Amino acid sequence: MSLLLVPLLPLAAALLSLLPAGRRLASAATLLADLTALALAGRAALAVAAAGRLIAVPGWVELDGLGALLLALSTFVAVTAALFSWGYVGRHDHRDARARLYYFHFNLFTFALLLVPVLAEPALTWIAIEFTAVFSVLLVAFDDTHESLEAAWKYIALMFMGAAIALLGFFILFWAQQTVGGGEYSWAGLRLMAARLPLPMVTAAFVLVLIGFGTKAGIVPLHTWLPDAHSQAPSPVCALLSGVKTTTALYALLRLVPLLPVASVDAWLRIAGLVSVGVAAFLLIQVRDYKRLFAYSTVEHMGIVLVGVGLGGPAATYAAMLQLVNHGLTKAFCFLAAGAVLLALGTREIASVRGLIRSSPSAGAALLFGALAIGGAPPFALFLSEFSIFRAGLEQRQYVVTALLVAFITIAFFAILLHVNRMVFGPAAEPAERPTAGAKLPASALAALAVAAVPVAVLGLYQPGSLHALATLAASSLLPVSP
Amino acid sequence: MAQPLSAPGAQLWLANLNALVGGLFLLVTFALVSLRQVYACVRGFVAQAVLLAASAFLLAALYGNWDLMVIGVVDLVAKAIVVPGVLRQTLHDEVQTRREITQVLNIPTALLAALALTILAYFLAQPMLAAASGPAIAVNLPIGLAGLLVGAFTAAVRREAVPLFLGLLAMENSALFAGVAIAPEMPLIAEVSIAFDVLMMVFVVGILTRAVHERIGTTEVGALRTLREESRR
Numbered sequence: 001m002s003l004l005l006v007p008l009l010p011l012a013a014a015l016l017s018l019l020p021a022g023r024r025l026a027s028a029a030t031l032l033a034d035l036t037a038l039a040l041a042g043r044a045a046l047a048v049a050a051a052g053r054l055i056a057v058p059g060w061v062e063l064d065g066l067g068a069l070l071l072a073l074s075t076f077v078a079v080t081a082a083l084f085s086w087g088y089v090g091r092h093d094h095r096d097a098r099a100r101l102y103y104f105h106f107n108l109f110t111f112a113l114l115l116v117p118v119l120a121e122p123a124l125t126w127i128a129i130e131f132t133a134v135f136s137v138l139l140v141a142f143d144d145t146h147e148s149l150e151a152a153w154k155y156i157a158l159m160f161m162g163a164a165i166a167l168l169g170f171f172i173l174f175w176a177q178q179t180v181g182g183g184e185y186s187w188a189g190l191r192l193m194a195a196r197l198p199l200p201m202v203t204a205a206f207v208l209v210l211i212g213f214g215t216k217a218g219i220v221p222l223h224t225w226l227p228d229a230h231s232q233a234p235s236p237v238c239a240l241l242s243g244v245k246t247t248t249a250l251y252a253l254l255r256l257v258p259l260l261p262v263a264s265v266d267a268w269l270r271i272a273g274l275v276s277v278g279v280a281a282f283l284l285i286q287v288r289d290y291k292r293l294f295a296y297s298t299v300e301h302m303g304i305v306l307v308g309v310g311l312g313g314p315a316a317t318y319a320a321m322l323q324l325v326n327h328g329l330t331k332a333f334c335f336l337a338a339g340a341v342l343l344a345l346g347t348r349e350i351a352s353v354r355g356l357i358r359s360s361p362s363a364g365a366a367l368l369f370g371a372l373a374i375g376g377a378p379p380f381a382l383f384l385s386e387f388s389i390f391r392a393g394l395e396q397r398q399y400v401v402t403a404l405l406v407a408f409i410t411i412a413f414f415a416i417l418l419h420v421n422r423m424v425f426g427p428a429a430e431p432a433e434r435p436t437a438g439a440k441l442p443a444s445a446l447a448a449l450a451v452a453a454v455p456v457a458v459l460g461l462y463q464p465g466s467l468h469a470l471a472t473l474a475a476s477s478l479l480p481v482s483p
Numbered sequence: 484m485a486q487p488l489s490a491p492g493a494q495l496w497l498a499n500l501n502a503l504v505g506g507l508f509l510l511v512t513f514a515l516v517s518l519r520q521v522y523a524c525v526r527g528f529v530a531q532a533v534l535l536a537a538s539a540f541l542l543a544a545l546y547g548n549w550d551l552m553v554i555g556v557v558d559l560v561a562k563a564i565v566v567p568g569v570l571r572q573t574l575h576d577e578v579q580t581r582r583e584i585t586q587v588l589n590i591p592t593a594l595l596a597a598l599a600l601t602i603l604a605y606f607l608a609q610p611m612l613a614a615a616s617g618p619a620i621a622v623n624l625p626i627g628l629a630g631l632l633v634g635a636f637t638a639a640v641r642r643e644a645v646p647l648f649l650g651l652l653a654m655e656n657s658a659l660f661a662g663v664a665i666a667p668e669m670p671l672i673a674e675v676s677i678a679f680d681v682l683m684m685v686f687v688v689g690i691l692t693r694a695v696h697e698r699i700g701t702t703e704v705g706a707l708r709t710l711r712e713e714s715r716r
Contacts, residue, residue: 123673127680134683141691149695150707153644156691157651157704160684161635164654167677168631171662172611174669179615185670200610228710 003056003063006040006071007114009033010078014107023089023099030103031082037114038075045072049469059186060121065473066321067117070251072470073325074117074244077332078110080452081236084336087442088236088343102142102234108135109240116248120186125252126163126170129216132245133159140233140241151228158215158225166212166252169205173256176201187255192481194259203264206256210268216249219306220276223299227287230295231348235339238291239452242298243332247324250302254309257478262312269310270401274408276303281408284415289348290341290367293419294334297374300412301327307405308389309478311396317475319388325471326381326459330373333452337366340441340449341423353423362441364424366449371420373456375413381459497545498618501538505622508534508660509601512630515646515653516597516637517590521574524646525567531656532562539663542619548667554674558659561678566652566685570645573689587640587705597633604629619664627661630654642705644692648685655681 013033017026048054048068055062063071085106089099112131119125133156141152174185176197183189190197211222218226230242257265280300287293305327308320344360345353356364373380386409393402459467511531518524539555542548586593608625634657637650659677662669696702 121670121673123669124676127673127676130680134680134687137687137691141694144694144698146699147709149691149698150704150710152691153695153704153707154710156684156688157638157647160648160651161638161654164634164651164658165631167655168627168658168661171658171666171669175615175665178666178668182668198611198614200614204607204611232710 002040003044003054003118004061006037006044006075007111007118009037009040010107010110010114014104014111017100017103017107020096020100023096023103026100026103027082027086027089030107031079031086033107034075034078034082034110038079041071041075041114044068045470046466048473049466052473053188056118059184059189060124061118062120062186062188063118064188064477065470065475066251066254066477069321069325069470069474070117070247071114073247073328074110074113076455077239077243077328077452078113080332080336080448081239082106083451084236084239084339084445084448085234086444086448088234088339088445091343091442102139105135105139105142106237109139109237111135113240113244113248116251120188122170122173122185122187122190122255125187125255126166129166129213129248129252130159130163132248133163133216136233136237136241136245139237140229142234142237143232145232147228148232151225151232154225155229158222162212162215162222162249164212165215166209169208169212172201172205172208173259176205188477191258191477194480197259199261202256202259206260206265206268209253209256210272213249213253214272217246217253217302218276218299219272219302220279220299223276223280226299227292227295230298230335231289231291235291235335235342236448238294238335238339239332242295242335243328246298246302247328250305250324254478257309258480262480266310266312269306270398271310273303273306273308273310274401274404276300277307277405277408277412278303281412281415284412285418287419288350290350290353290419290423291335291338291348293350293416294331294338294370294374297334297412297416298327298331300408301331301374304386304389304405304409307401308392311389311393311398311401313392313396314475314479315395316389316392317478318471319385319392321471321474321478322385322467323382323389325467326385326456327374329452329455329459330370330380330382333366333449333456334370334374336445336449336452337363337370340366340445343441343445350419350423354426356424360441362446362449366453367420368424369453369456371416375416376409377413379457379460381456384460384463494545495618497541498622501541501545501619502622504534504538504541505626505660508538509626509629512633512653512657513594513597515649516593516633516640518646519590521643521645524649525570525574528649528652528656529563529567531653532558532566535656535660535663536563538623538660542663542667545619546667550671550674551663551667553671554659554663557675557678561682562652562656565682569685569689570649573692574645586642586646593636593640596636600632600636601629604632617664623664624661627657627659627664630657630660633657642703644688644695644702644704647705648688648692652681652685 013029016029045068115128215222340363376382536555536559543551634654641647
């Protein structure tokens with residue numbers, strides 16, 4: 001039952017945050033809840049790695065390899081985001097009530113995110129994903145500026161539209177199972193009877209969910225909300241939005257992959273993925289806001305995961321699973337680094353940030369580290385998983401797809417490095433342009449950056465056996481059941 | 484599970500009545516894309532929710548599945564009572580004095596596009612209906628799909644916050660309209676959570692719309708442009 005406790009901890013922290021007892025109670029409760037959730041999730045993930053599956057309530061609350069990867073990722077990012085929030089929230093606005101409101105929404109959002117991987121019933125997964133949108137809207141609008149409100153409106157409208165489209169997909173999926181005699185309506189149950197499901201219905205369900213949840217994952221051409229929402233939200237929230245929330249939508253989308261014949265679904269995924277990577281790579285060149293830079297990079301990476309799964313076969317799918325986790329960890333770090341720059345300089349414009357390594361060495365170093373890691377430079381974690389996808393692509397003889405993927409990722413790498421290089425090095429800007437220049441970063445922000453950097457660096461050099469086991473399990477659950 | 488009504492006459496009668504409800508549902512969906520007044524849009528949405536509930540009640544009797552009764556009642560309470568109440572509060576004086584809402588396309592063009600989308604929906608539903616069908620499914624699935632497409636179109640052409648959001652709610656109604664026919668055995672907890680989710684969404688949109696009005700001075704959210712890349716310096 002401790003599995004069910006994981007999402008309930010942030011829910012309890014959300015209620016505690018509402019108590020009018022000073023903001024430190026809310027900060028501490030949030031951090032404590034997320035740390036405990038991380039510990040429980042880690043234990044559950046190890047159990048899954050050993051036993052293959054963890055069942056709390058059969059057919060309703062279960063954890064398999066893919067779920068365990070997502071749960072571990074979500075709880076870890078939640079801890080770093082909570083730690084970063086400690087010194088970030090209320091830095092410019094000292095009202096306690098506002099900080100409590102922030103933590104209330106932050107915890108509800110975390111609750112919804114942690115709910116997604118533990119639910120085994122597809123309709124409930126849909127609702128959990130919908131909750132992640134409902135609970136994050138007011139966080140996107142939290143700064144209460146013209147831009148953030150505009151971003152929040154675009155965000156909620158497209159989230160709700162995607163949800164309604166995916167909802168019909170889930171109804172059709174249920175119908176498909178009923179027409180062949182029913183059975184357990186869970187992800188595992190559906191996969192076992194995949195071969196018997198009527199093809200027109202499963203195809204329709206997949207297309208609807210691809211459009212609906214593709215919108216939520218930021219797949220081109222339905223990505224337009226993503227750079228707005230992910231640049232306007234407070235930075236710790238961006239880490240959760242970009243690192244985890246888009247990943248949860250992709251997770252639910254991938255759950256439908258083993259239900260369809262391999263040839264057709266893989267072609268869909270490769271095309272959708274390549275379009276996203278390509279468009280995002282070119283959009284990365286023209287950004288003027290460094291938070292939008294990382295947001296477009298999320299669109300790019302969602303595309304890479306789709307291509308990886310679309311290449312088919314155990315090796316490519318395994319690499320795509322690693323890519324999913326590595327991207328979440330790295331992107332969360334990038335947004336925390338961007339938050340540190342924002343704390344130090346108070347501007348989001350790339351053009352007005354120069355010589356960061358001199359004016360704020362820790363923020364500058366973090367930004368450079370994040371840019372190299374997210375671009376996929378060795379020896380960071382993403383290099384390893386992207387390289388594995390390339391290799392698997394060549395083994396599958398998908399030369400055109402692999403070549404395009406390599407080209408787009410290279411363009412994206414140089415686009416990111418071009419922007420970040422200008423920000424970090426070069427002559428320092430005039431002091432007059434930097435109102436809060438020289439402001440020291442809060443210790444909590446530095447601690448959050450240090451913690452978030454560990455897996456980004458370590459997973460590029462060393463892969464724990466349990467991660468390998470979980471990714472193997474996840475990859476096999478995305479492939480059709482062998483007869 | 485209770486037994487379905489067995490008399491073939493009663494079955495046919497219920498199915499025909501459901502077809503009538505389906506036709507009205509489609510008509511109201513068309514009205515939502517073309518109405519010019521905000522309050523008329525809200526009333527149109529309430530009518531759509533009532534028709535959804537009516538279909539759920541009829542199918543409860545047709546399938547002998549009383550879960551659908553609960554779904555109908557939950558739908559009525561949430562969407563015919565709570566949602567319009569919240570939305571009317573959101574509609575402040577500014578919209579009331581300027582009730583003619585602008586939209587990107589004129590009415591005849593919008594209706595033609597909606598018609599084209601409906602025909603498309605019937606085409607898309609055909610392969611699925613060939614695999615498994617029934618009198619209620621043959622009505623509800625294509626109409627639900629059409630409502631989904633027309634609702635998305637409504638949201639795309641509206642600029643004012645509340646009518647835009649009503650387009651999205653119409654999409655959700657349409658998905659449920661198909662859902663009650665094709666997936667009546669869906670666990671009740673899922674169905675009730677969907678209604679709960681819609682309620683929370685409406686509250687959040689209400690808060691957001693008021694914040695937009697306070698901060699920006701308009702609720703024409705479709706006209707907000709500051710974040711567009713091309714408009715940047």
